[in-house]
Structure formats: structure tokens, C-alpha cells
Amino acid sequence: MSLPEGHPTVHEHWGRKCPVTGDSHDFCPPQEGDIRSVCPALNTMANHGYIARDGKNISAQDIVVGLKACYGLSNPLAYFLSYVGFIILRKFRRISLAEIGKHGAVEHDASLVHHDTPEGQEYAPIAIDPALVETFIADVRPTAKEVQGSTEDGVEFLMNAEDVGRSRVRREKECRPVDAIHAEIARGEMAIILGVWEKKTRTKAGIPVDWVQRWISEERLPEGWKPDHTENLLDVVKRAKSIKAAADMIRQEEAANVPPPKPV
Template sequence: MSSSSTNSHPSTQTSTPEHEHPQGSCPVTGKTYNFCPAQAGDVRSPCPALNALANHGYLPRDGKNIGPLDLARALKSGYNISSVLAYILSFGSLLLLGQYRSLSLSDLARHNLIEHNASLVHKDDRNGAEYAPTKVNKRLLEALCAQGGKVLPDRMTLEDAAHIRVKREAECGQLDGVHAEIARGEIVIAIGVLGGKDAAKNGVTISALHEWLQHERLPAGWKPDHTQGLYQTYKMTKYVRDRMGEIKAQKPPVKL
């Protein structure tokens, strides 16, 4: 992980609409990409990655009326995701939601479209509600972080991710093929982006992952040190998928 501050990002992008505060204007107005958590009236999703982008101002801080190009630009600027992967994620999200012009982050909580059961940090939607929980569950977050460190000290690796995904799906039930792939992609992109250019082998520090998930905030002193591309993400996701199958069959790991 880089030691540069998140405030070192260039301020050339168009500013996003500010949200309202009970005390008046947002305290980070005019401060490019500074963190400010969601306020009353703001909406957020079950996706910590997108919530963090809104909390830092890469997306509208209120979380509303986000077009696919806005979403792609935020993914590229905030996480240095490649253009191809950013456009696939952005336009794919609207397609899965059946919304073709814009979305609000809360739309992503509609159950069993993009959101799914067996999340690593969110409770399942068990009551048939249209919208699933968006708050990170503390018990699940601690269980996720406790799974780390088994391969490398104080790090969450792809091997760890495969084990925790197997555990969650054993607890909650098997996911269909589409949602299983989405679930793997979520943790893979988190490790790949936050862990840096060597994340495929070395994973991400557990402290950085915990801060990002708990507070939906970019880790202190972090900025992207590489472009997270489609092929790299595919290889990492395939490793997790293959390892999950091997874990279920109780086979030893292979080198990535």
C-alpha cells in the first residue's frame, strides 16, 4: 500500500452535489475527496466500495441520481479501476437493476438483483422485504477479519477469501451461478484494489480492509498504486472459485 494521502488526488474533476447537514453546509465543501459520512436524507448501498466513493465525494455525497458514466468515472478516479472493468461494472449494474438512465445507491439493495444472500458483512434478507440490509454487521465483519492471517500474518489473501466464502455459503445456502460470481468478485476487487499491485499473492492488510468496511472510508494514507484491470480480476476470481471447489472437496491449495 502506498503511503501517500488520499487528499493528494488531483482536483480536476467536476464537483459532486453536496449533502445537507443539520448544522448547515458540509464541513468538507471545497476540500477535494475528503471524507464525510452519510447524513440524514442521504442513501447508501450494500456495497462498501460505492459507499466509500460517495463518502469521499467521488460520487454525489447524497448517493442519488448517478448515471452510468458518473459511476464509471468514480470507479476509475477513486480506485484506479481500468476503463473496461469500470464500464462493465457500471452499465452491468444498471442492466441487472432494469434501470437504464441512472440509479441511487439505495437501488442496489433491492434483494436478489445485484444484492444477494451470504454476504460477507451483511445479514441475509430473510423476511421477504424488497430491500436488504445495508448496514455492515459487526459480528460478520469480525468473523471475516478473523479468517485472515491464516496464510500471511495480518493479511487477507485470496486463499482466506475462498475459505470465508465457503463458510458463508454453508451457513446461508448455495448461491445461484450469477450471484456466486458477483459474491466472489466483490471480495476479489476489494483485495485487488486495496492490497496493491501484489495483492494476488500477498492480499491486503486486515486493518485496511476492516477500516474500509466498517467506516466505508478509504484507509488512511492509501491511494491506488496500480490499475485493477479486467483480466487480472478474472484470474483472481477464478483462483477463488477453483479454491472454493477444492476446499469443499478437501484438496490442498495450488500456487496462484
């Protein structure tokens, strides 16, 4: 059966090779037989050919090289994320992206866009829930000045650490409890991208909301974007602390607003 006119060419990926994009880092979605993970950052790297496009036979060093080239991460940060991740997974050879989703290793409950791992399952679901994406984006609270300037051409709404903290509080109430280590991992995931894509306007510092939405739902980079600085481990630690501080403040405010129980 022939494909409809305009339908993307169905093809096979072999490692980093793509017959449609060639040797470029142009976006190509996963094809039949390709493997993906619960991690949008790694899936995006595969979709752009910074690691194997088929999501298979990937080494820790492949991920190091990909993180540096795709996101501009420093050597120490890239090595830390990749090799510590492999150690937590107890993997010392090449892996497929699916293996990253082993529940309770690097993967955790209360994902911003994935559902918790069903009871008795070894691996987390990789399907992205569009409703969760929309709710995540709705957690962004533009400043009054952003709203006032939104009628101007080129004005972007930005997501910052406070917005991410709000999302973390919401998801951790909706989902199963997350232990301290995995809560730190969850904050670190977003702290990285907050640093990689940070912009500063007259009213706010953060990352463009439309970039986040596209990245986390389509697992692709902003059109034409390239790293413009090196993101290091200290940057990520500072931003993760900012996310935690924002989340703690939101929890305190919510607790203060809870009415006392009625007398029996």
C-alpha cells in the same frame, strides 16, 4: 439544543458537495437524509465524494468516473461494472444507491457482512453486522512466517484469495443457497479489492487486514491511500478464479474429513 464539544458538525450534503470537506475527497460519513447501499465500494465512493455524497441522482457514467478515480479501475472494467449493473437492475436513468440493494438483481444472499434479505422483502438490509465483520477478519490465516515476524515494526497481516475463499465457504453454509451467477458476483466483489490494494511482503501477497476491516465496516479508504496502478478486467477474472479454486479446495478438504455415517 447545542451539540457537545468535539461532536462532528451535522450538515447537509447536496450531490457531491460537503460543507465540511469542501471540494476534497476527505472522508465524511453519511448525514441525515443521505442514502446508502449494500455495497461498501459504492458507499465508500459516496463517503469520499467520488460520487454524490447524498447517494441520490447517480448515473451510470457517474459511477464509471468514480470507480476510475477512487479505485484506479480501467475504462473497460469500470464501464462493465457500471453499465451491466444498471442493465441487471433494469434502470436506464439516474438512481439512488438504495436501488442497488434490490434482492436477486446485483445483490445476493451470503454477503460477508450483511444478513440475507428477509422473506417477502424487496430490498436487502444495508446495516453492517459488526459480528460478521469480526468473523470475516478471523477467517484470515496468517502464514507461520507472518506470525513469527509480527513482533517486528511495520509487519502487516495480509488477506489473500485463499482467505476470501474460506469466508465464502463459511457464509454459503450459513445462509440461503446462492446460484452460480451470484456466487460469481460475490467472488468478483472481493477480487476487485484484492487487486486494487495488493501488497507483497517476504511471506505473502495480499491486502492489509486493517485496511479491509476499516473499509468494510466504516466504508472509508485507508488514510492517505491513492491508486498506484490500473486494475483491469483480466486481473479481476484471474483473482475471482483463484478465490473459487481456494473455496473448492476447502470444500473438498471438509468433505474428506467428514466421518462416515454410523451403521443403523
